[in-house]
Amino acid sequence: MSVTIKDVARMANVSVASVSRALNGHSGVTAETQKRIREVAARLRYVPHNAARSLITRRTQTIGALLPDLHGAFFSELIRGIDLAARARGLYLLVSSSHGDATEAAIALRAMQGRVDGLLVMSPHADEAFLDENLPLVLPTVLINSHVRSERHAALDLDDFGGAYAMTEHLLSLGRKRIAFINGPEVNHDVQERCRGYREAMAKAGLADRAVVLPGDFTEESGYHAGKQALAMVPRPDAIFAANDMMAIGCLSALSEAQVRTPADIAVAGFDDIPMARYVSPPLSTVRVRIAELGESALERLVRMIEAPDDAPPEPRTVVGTELVVRASCGGSDTVRRRA
Amino acid sequence: MSVTIKDVARMANVSVASVSRALNGHSGVTAETQKRIREVAARLRYVPHNAARSLITRRTQTIGALLPDLHGAFFSELIRGIDLAARARGLYLLVSSSHGDATEAAIALRAMQGRVDGLLVMSPHADEAFLDENLPLVLPTVLINSHVRSERHAALDLDDFGGAYAMTEHLLSLGRKRIAFINGPEVNHDVQERCRGYREAMAKAGLADRAVVLPGDFTEESGYHAGKQALAMVPRPDAIFAANDMMAIGCLSALSEAQVRTPADIAVAGFDDIPMARYVSPPLSTVRVRIAELGESALERLVRMIEAPDDAPPEPRTVVGTELVVRASCGGSDTVRRRA
DNA sequence: GCGCGGAACGTAAACGTTTTCACAGGAGCT
DNA sequence: AGCTCCTGTGAAAACGTTTACGTTCCGCGC
Structure with missing residues (x-):
């Protein structure tokens, strides 16, 4: 069938042990025989059988x-x-x-x-x-x-927490005070951390009582609904931070449908930096995940x-780490800020 | 170290052969001993060593x-x-x-x-x-x-050829006559076939002499340039078919920048149906690849x-096969047509 | 009672490597 | 010269399975 180490050994007039040593670059074989073995192996197109090797080596690579x-x-x-x-x-x-x-x-x-x-x-x-x-x-x-x-x-x-924290801080630094958060599926660990990051940043700014979390499930549609909900709130939020980009995009649709300007009236941000984020209108600020x-x-x-x-x-x-990707949808000037 | 078939054999008071037979469901072992062996194996958390097995079986799964x-x-x-x-x-x-x-x-x-x-x-x-x-x-x-x-x-x-052929035919059926094609990297086999599909459909409609192929390299930017080029042509194309979606999207930017209406003035179509295709404005007609x-x-x-x-x-x-995905960018009514 | 067949099970070979150990031969030392 | 110590090499064991081949034992028919 296929060529084994024995075939190589026979053709090179050495033992299988020497072939093994030569091919694995171990010591204990002269440069000359090593060369000969290598040549024979190449000529026969010998490839070691991995199963056999890992059986004895205890390594599968x-x-x-x-x-x-x-x-x-x-x-x-x-x-x-x-x-x-x-x-x-x-x-x-x-x-x-x-x-x-x-x-x-x-x-x-x-x-x-x-x-x-x-x-x-x-x-x-x-x-x-x-x-x-x-x-x-x-x-x-x-x-x-x-x-x-x-x-x-x-x-x-x-670093879901850190990314969400940074984005919230950024929105705050732009003067936004009433930031709403669109949550994802609650069982999701990432979601929980993102939400926590949002809440802590709000709390640190002394705005814990203004924190508001809208339900969502990562779909564009749920983002659209959350957007509608936000618009109905009194007082109305001046920024919406979604737990992922798809929801942020759905939210953008809801806003533009209601003739609300982004970012002038309400800033929007997402999370993930999916390729689509830069192509929606306005381009979406988001947290890039490496x-x-x-x-x-x-x-x-x-x-x-x-x-x-x-x-x-x-x-x-x-x-x-994550990166803060600032685009037009939140009103900041376009930058990418890397975070450890 | 880890538990082997021998350990199971010893614990079950049988030979390794019987263990092998029992676990692989071979005949030649009573239901009773099979049950006993299975239990012991489960208790010891025995998992066969795949390397050893494939060494003898000549199968790696x-x-x-x-x-x-x-x-x-x-x-x-x-x-x-x-x-x-x-x-x-x-x-x-x-x-x-x-x-x-x-x-x-x-x-x-x-x-x-x-x-x-x-x-x-x-x-x-x-x-x-x-x-x-x-x-x-x-x-x-x-x-x-x-x-x-x-x-x-x-x-x-x-079926790059068939997909491109179908899209070109579709554009023709909408009354477009001057259809330009944005090519991809020429070394790419898919690209060649897509281009061939376009050319043959044009030829079949008796419009071979109106076929025009603009250079591109699959990037959004090259699509943008091709779009500019198309706008400068006299007479101007009434439809542009790009070899992939990213170039079609770049082309859309060029058109909207020049205040040209899509699809009223120029219809646009892409290839691939990347997720972004349905979110650009207008939503992009394209060929979905399964x-x-x-x-x-x-x-x-x-x-x-x-x-x-x-x-x-x-x-x-x-x-x-591929599917024709008709959206607003080419003026047809939204449908998905499956092709064998 | 004896032979025979088949079922249940055990023994050992085989798969293709790596690696330990033994061995031969030569060099270097006393 | 005799000893030791390396260095290159080969023989053989080992890895954990599967499977061909024996062996035992039981039941059956004569």
């Missing part, structure tokens, strides 16, 4: 990624970041996404065993009990953007865990 | 995907389609994307050997010589959207190849 069913941009950016960082280290990426329920996720997770050296987990189903049940203790794992707060797992989060960087950092962290000796101290929970 | 550095929406949709179809069959997905050059792609491809049962290849670098050089003959492979026309490889394409379906079909095809006996007849080159 592969990391697994357990992901939820994400909407387009976020998903691809995250994978891109992870993949980029992985290939830089000669690692492969085994992905499994979009499992509907916890059972499916569990199956996927278990089947990863013996197939990967480490795991990146970002899943709404992955609560603490789930992890305890399905994660072998020995497998290095990094939780991405998870609500699990256990000390036992490494975790990496988006998703690819989130993926990269997660992978790097994971690699450190894999390579670290068992007694290495666990690293603290880490946070990946 | 994994398929590899070699992808280029794609822009967001396309990439994620494709992966989603592939992953969905893969998991439905209990297969895993090993991805490797965004390699800058052919050498990187070659390394990635070779390292997949012994790690996957089959390969999905979508890469600009994958020309025929490249494939001959780096693909082992035995590995089932499906080329996605490739310009390689070899009989030796299975292939699956997007990317997830492309991924699914590719995987299904690959699975058939893997399972087929060697002497099975090769399937013909296949094409995945």
